Amino acid sequence: MSVIVPVADHVAAAADLVRRYRELPPEARVRLGKPSSNLFRFGAPPPTLDASGLSGVISVDPVARTADVAGMTTYEDLVDATLPHGLMPLVVPQLKTITLGGAVAGLGIESTSFRNGLPHESVRAMEILTGAGEVVTATPDGEHADLFRGFPNSYGTLGYALRLTIDLQPVSPYVRLRHHRYPDAKACTDAIVELADPHGCLDFLDGTVFDAGEQYLTTGEFVDALPAGTSASDYTGQKIFYRSQQERAVDHLTTRDYIWRWDTDWFWCSRALGVQNPVVRRFWPGRYRRSDVYRRIVALDRRHGFSDRLNTLRKRPVEEPVVQDVEIPVRNLPAFLEAFHRDIGISPVWLCPLRLRSGRPWTLYPMKPGELYVNVGFWSSVPEKAGEPDAHNRRIEQLVTDLDGHKSLYSTVHYSEDEFWQHYNGLAYRALKQRYDPRGRLPDLYSKVASPSAHTGKTGR
Numbered sequence: 001m002s003v004i005v006p007v008a009d010h011v012a013a014a015a016d017l018v019r020r021y022r023e024l025p026p027e028a029r030v031r032l033g034k035p036s037s038n039l040f041r042f043g044a045p046p047p048t049l050d051a052s053g054l055s056g057v058i059s060v061d062p063v064a065r066t067a068d069v070a071g072m073t074t075y076e077d078l079v080d081a082t083l084p085h086g087l088m089p090l091v092v093p094q095l096k097t098i099t100l101g102g103a104v105a106g107l108g109i110e111s112t113s114f115r116n117g118l119p120h121e122s123v124r125a126m127e128i129l130t131g132a133g134e135v136v137t138a139t140p141d142g143e144h145a146d147l148f149r150g151f152p153n154s155y156g157t158l159g160y161a162l163r164l165t166i167d168l169q170p171v172s173p174y175v176r177l178r179h180h181r182y183p184d185a186k187a188c189t190d191a192i193v194e195l196a197d198p199h200g201c202l203d204f205l206d207g208t209v210f211d212a213g214e215q216y217l218t219t220g221e222f223v224d225a226l227p228a229g230t231s232a233s234d235y236t237g238q239k240i241f242y243r244s245q246q247e248r249a250v251d252h253l254t255t256r257d258y259i260w261r262w263d264t265d266w267f268w269c270s271r272a273l274g275v276q277n278p279v280v281r282r283f284w285p286g287r288y289r290r291s292d293v294y295r296r297i298v299a300l301d302r303r304h305g306f307s308d309r310l311n312t313l314r315k316r317p318v319e320e321p322v323v324q325d326v327e328i329p330v331r332n333l334p335a336f337l338e339a340f341h342r343d344i345g346i347s348p349v350w351l352c353p354l355r356l357r358s359g360r361p362w363t364l365y366p367m368k369p370g371e372l373y374v375n376v377g378f379w380s381s382v383p384e385k386a387g388e389p390d391a392h393n394r395r396i397e398q399l400v401t402d403l404d405g406h407k408s409l410y411s412t413v414h415y416s417e418d419e420f421w422q423h424y425n426g427l428a429y430r431a432l433k434q435r436y437d438p439r440g441r442l443p444d445l446y447s448k449v450a451s452p453s454a455h456t457g458k459t460g461r
Contacts, residue, residue, distance in 0.1 A: 131437025
């Protein structure tokens with residue numbers, strides 16, 4: 001159970017953060033520091049502003065179905081605070097240490113997104129420390145409505161969320177899952193279109209592609225009780241959730257275990273660290289079977305190049321990390337998967353249908369309202385092409401462009417600057433930057449997210 005943070009404590013912590021921000025030299029470029037990260041951009045400059053104290057759930061209102069939350073609160077703590085009231089956030093990103101402020105300033109998604117959109121769409125109000133050092137309240141219709149709509153996908157380059165008020169939804173104690181197998185991408189896509197009716201009876205919908213001939217959609221519904229003679233499955237120990245999709249047609253989880261079903265094994269990425277080996281798993285402490293632990297191991301490897309040196313010793317090719325989430329219009333999903341299997345070859349791949357709740361596009365991530373997209377997530381590495389260190393990532397970005405999709409920015413970007421601003425509304429971003437960070441104390445969005453090799457492109461505005 002998370003501890004509710006007294007309002008006075010939050011106000012004091014926020015005031016301290018604002019004070020320390022304003023005391024930094026005017027020429028200092030500011031980067032926020034927090035205990036954990038789920039970004040896959042390594043080698044960034046060290047943080048200059050510690051915000052680790054700005055966490056905790058301030059209040060939960062079970063009648064209004066809202067929560068008042070500090071910006072650095074993890075979803076693990078947020079869920080622990082809301083579930084006792086029979087409530088959860090409308091969208092809970094898959095990993096426990098993703099923060100609410102991070103999911104709103106970046107992008108988050110999960111199996112409720114076909115119905116509830118993205119995390120920032122359930123925000124009612126945000127208290128934001130801007131790059132100019134001001135504290136403003138951004139709401140959909142207030143003085144700072146431009147910041148409210150431009151904050152998502154800004155990744156801390158316009159300001160930091162100190163406090164957010166979000167909507168919650170009611171839950172039942174359990175989730176009943178059904179795993180549906182499809183023989184090809186066309187059949188799977190047709191089923192997504194049918195199942196992703198926001199007015200239908202399903203509460204959850206996502207899927208896994210094991211290969212071109214084996215794909216699953218998992219549907220979920222809240223239930224109040226388990227069937228007689230059954231018990232809820234547990235995938236926090238020796239069992240592995242994604243493998244259960246191939247092994248059983250129907251399953252039941254507690255709601256909390258369902259929310260975190262992917263975290264224990266970081267989807268399937270724990271296999272690269274040996275954690276899915278039965279012997280290793282038996283001796284790997286349960287408290288360390290978590291996404292944040294695995295991410296720290298990967299960060300250590302990226303920093304010191306252990307894997308690259310081992311591949312060199314074994315006379316194996318250097319690996320190119322391919323860690324991305326992209327949103328593809330559902331009509332173009334078969335074409336994307338066909339090219340992905342042929343040109344990239346990573347498996348498994350995650351599928352997560354989504355549709356914006358809002359009737360208007362969001363400024364820096366201009367998906368079309370009313371259109372059904374499918375998030376395709378893939379997180380691995382492939383042998384690097386000789387002389388083309390970013391070839392696979394560039395191929396994916398080109399595919400996304402060709403198929404009218406969008407790419408999340410939590411991982412490195414390989415677009416030239418001209419390409420980048422064409423995709424992410426550079427003109428509107430510059431207007432927001434001028435209003436809320438006129439002295440450029442926070443990083444520029446392109447400079448923050450782009451791979452070093454991408455900076456050879458021309459400046460685009």
